[in-house]
Amino acid sequence: MxxxxxxxxxxxxxxxxxxxxxxxxxxxxxxxxxxxxxxxxxxxxxxxxxxxxxxxxxxxxxxxxxxxxxxxxxxxxxxxxxxLRAVADACPFPAATLEGKQLHVTYFSEPVGPERLAPLDPAAYLPEEFRLGDRALYLYAPDGLGRSKLAGALAGPGLFKGITATSRNWNTVVKLVELTRD
Known part of the structure; x- marks a missing residue:
């Protein structure tokens, strides 16, 4: 198969x-x-x-x-x-109402627990937000990734040490789901 x-x-x-x-x-x-x-x-x-x-x-x-x-x-x-479908379906943000540049998914090589993100104070980055998923992190950055302070903090040294991580904007997430449909 x-x-x-x-x-x-x-x-x-x-x-x-x-x-x-x-x-x-x-x-x-x-x-x-x-x-x-x-x-x-x-x-x-x-x-x-x-x-x-x-x-x-x-x-x-x-x-x-x-x-x-x-x-x-x-x-x-x-x-x-x-x-890929499960990650898209589990998005905790209202993806249908957002622009693709406002929502990103970072895929991880292994599960990431909340303890890795404990050094971050989520309130300090509002209105930007993140949520953990299954080997994924969802990032809502209303002004886009280029202006996101939270994205910079998440990419900082040490948070995801030893884990492979790669991010895609929501448009790419959706397109990959479409392209991999059986």
Whole structure:
């Protein structure tokens, strides 16, 4: 049985650095034996189907292949279509009434407990807010990510040490759900 996945690559094609052309990423995934390969945007989102049911192994395999092909390491999370749908469905904010730039999801390589976020005083960042989900953090930033003080605090050193994290705006979250529909 095949499963549809999205590969979420962290920090590529930003400011002309760590370039991974999407056509080459599609080639790479196909060469690894995956089918139905497509990409979204230039920021490291790929959709594919695989016989494997092991997200961690698929991510590690793609990380090795990217490093071999491009000469640099890229943290990669692979998530199933069902997981992506569940994260979108569980959004604690009124996504339908917000602009895509106001809502973001940070996907984590493992579960994150509230103790990691204890150093932050949520009231200090209002009206910005965050909520934890299943290996995900939802961030509401009404003025966008570029002006968000809370996003800066969340990205600070130490909060998520040892965990791979990569963020997507709500428009991308929704598009990935659409692209991974079986």
């Amino acid at each position: 095949t499963t549809t996945y999205a590969a979420l690559l962290r920090g590529i094609n930003v400011s002309g650095r760590r370039k991974v052309p999407m056509a080459e990423l599609r080639e790479l995934l196909t060469g690894l034996g995956h089918s139905g390969v497509s990409t979204l945007l230039q920021s490291g989102n790929a959709v594919f189907t695989s016989e494997s049911d092991d997200e961690a192994s698929l991510g590690a395999e793609l990380e090795r292949a990217i490093e071999e092909r491009f000469g640099f390491a890229v943290d990669t999370l692979v998530r199933s279509a069902a997981y």
